[in-house]
Amino acid sequence: MATRKSTIYDLAKLADVSASTVSAILNGTWKERRIAAKTVEKVQLLAAEQQYTLNRQASGLRTSKSGLIGMLIPLHNSRFFGTMAQTFEVMARARGLYPIVVSTLRDPALELETASALISYRIESLMVLGATDPDAVSRLCTSHGVAHVNVDLPGTLASSVISDNYWGAQQLTACLLLHSTPQRVARRNKLYFLGGVASDYATRRRVDGFSDTLTAQFGLVEPGQIEACGYESSGAEAAIKALYLRLGGLPRALFINSTMVLEGVILFLKTLPAAELARCTFGCYDWDPFAAYLSFPLWMVRQDDGGLLGAAFDILDAGSYAEGRVVEIKPALLSM
């Protein structure tokens, strides 16, 4: 058995009907054609025993639809992107689309190249997650009539769905304020923001949320309270160390911008006695399950993957991707 790759013509010959009849039976349009039930049964049986599978290159070529939906992500081996990929697959399948997730390593050239390859395969739409240069991808997609939407990092040429960084930062800051213990030394009785890149969109919004919340309670926030030391763990380790030395101890509370930064912070904290840690309250903007295994409590902000992708799919479904709107999705605050 298993005649290598049977086509509708093979089946047609075996069933003694025409190829168009087979085609209609196999793709469900046979009701409209009012094909005899026994013909349907015969062909379906034959298809099963010949292990027939539709050639989607051919059917896609004919109908000019591929059934494919793509998603560009920076990396596979990151908790957030992995979770997004997982959720994306489920949602895509629920819409009858076949998901293709590809990583582009935060390389704008690879982003474009990959988008182009996906367009070659005639994807029907594209989700652009955390792209370095989303607008370049937008231009390419637009010129090929491919629906697309930016997620997590906004672009200007297509609609975007992002986390509500301002709101999330406000929540986390308020929470740190509420749950931290006042310190005697004035310069240590403050909240400090650590990590991120000052020119970066997400960081800016988070710093704003942080500052506005503090300002509302205490008046001015000093520049020294904000240390945008980048996203590298090594930079963060150096920054927290410097802060510790400057303050003569840990501050009242620490707003840590991303898990990467958290990792650097932990490397430093491991060198301190437990009693010192107990006096400081920690919050991290971003979520990672490993936090559950740390020796000190930590507040975390977790992005709402379902919310983000749900909104992104809504935009694709509505065909409103070209409007350039920005939708903000509120994250969740968790204590670990």
Place this chain on the structure above:
Amino acid sequence: MATRKSTIYDLAKLADVSASTVSAILNGTWKERRIAAKTVEKVQLLAAEQQYTLNRQASGLRTSKSGLIGMLIPLHNSRFFGTMAQTFEVMARARGLYPIVVSTLRDPALELETASALISYRIESLMVLGATDPDAVSRLCTSHGVAHVNVDLPGTLASSVISDNYWGAQQLTACLLLHSTPQRVARRNKLYFLGGVASDYATRRRVDGFSDTLTAQFGLVEPGQIEACGYESSGAEAAIKALYLRLGGLPRALFINSTMVLEGVILFLKTLPAAELARCTFGCYDWDPFAAYLSFPLWMVRQDDGGLLGAAFDILDAGSYAEGRVVEIKPALLSM
């Protein structure tokens, strides 16, 4: 500009040449056809300004190759699978193939369905990573002439590349033996194996490596030293707790089978004073970066993702997938 989706016919008309000439120029076969340099240049220029992109559905249909290579993984949001996906993409691209990674949620039905969908799109080969029912996928692939190889978990109907679990367990056990401090109480002066499923292939090999290493040094290993309490973190937490009570403390060293199990163990260890932890030596068969942030030292076995996938690609390249051989790749031992 941007005539929505230009074809080689559009370009042919504009350049005043035939479609086959355009085709040859655009896919690189023009040297053999000895097409005039100026024609080549003209067409290439035109293609660029018309934003032409090859329709791979059409070219694939014609040549009966898609340029696609698939990989089935259980989950996207796991460190190991994420890393494998990443490495897979790089290696696939290096071979001029376009990678498609899809997760199948450890669901045998979804594994088959996904493999079938990928075959529909005419993938040229398939990597089957950690599948629940690899042989079912093999049957499907074989009946459609699709080259494939099992990775991480072996099958019987196609060649497999897996970690050398026996060797890795030997290394880890020997290392724990070497670096642990003897205990006064006899029942605590032993190594204990925690986690995994006894009937599971990987667990069996690891238990063997563990037992053989100990037997060579001390004679018999008692059944009580091996606690295959599953892969759930909650089960592991209960198991380590029970062991602790039974022994009246932590043992000399603990062989923890997988990071999932490690998570359960940590939840229990957090309830103990640091001094107790210091007397026990910990090893985990599997690697996760979060281990660097734990408060106690830990030996870990890290699978060699490059080695595994390299060997898997070698099998595909050699076309020897049907031989049903099993290749074992040695993992690395790391101290964190």
Place this chain on the structure above:
DNA sequence: GTGAAAGCGCTAACAC
């Protein structure tokens, strides 16, 4: 109820 035929966009003989 079903078949014949055209064509999706591309490639590769074969022609000249």
Place this chain on the structure above:
DNA sequence: GTGTTAGCGCTTTCAC
């Protein structure tokens, strides 16, 4: 050096 032609496997009028 380049054009003509015949499909790849499928869908979809239109015909009967």
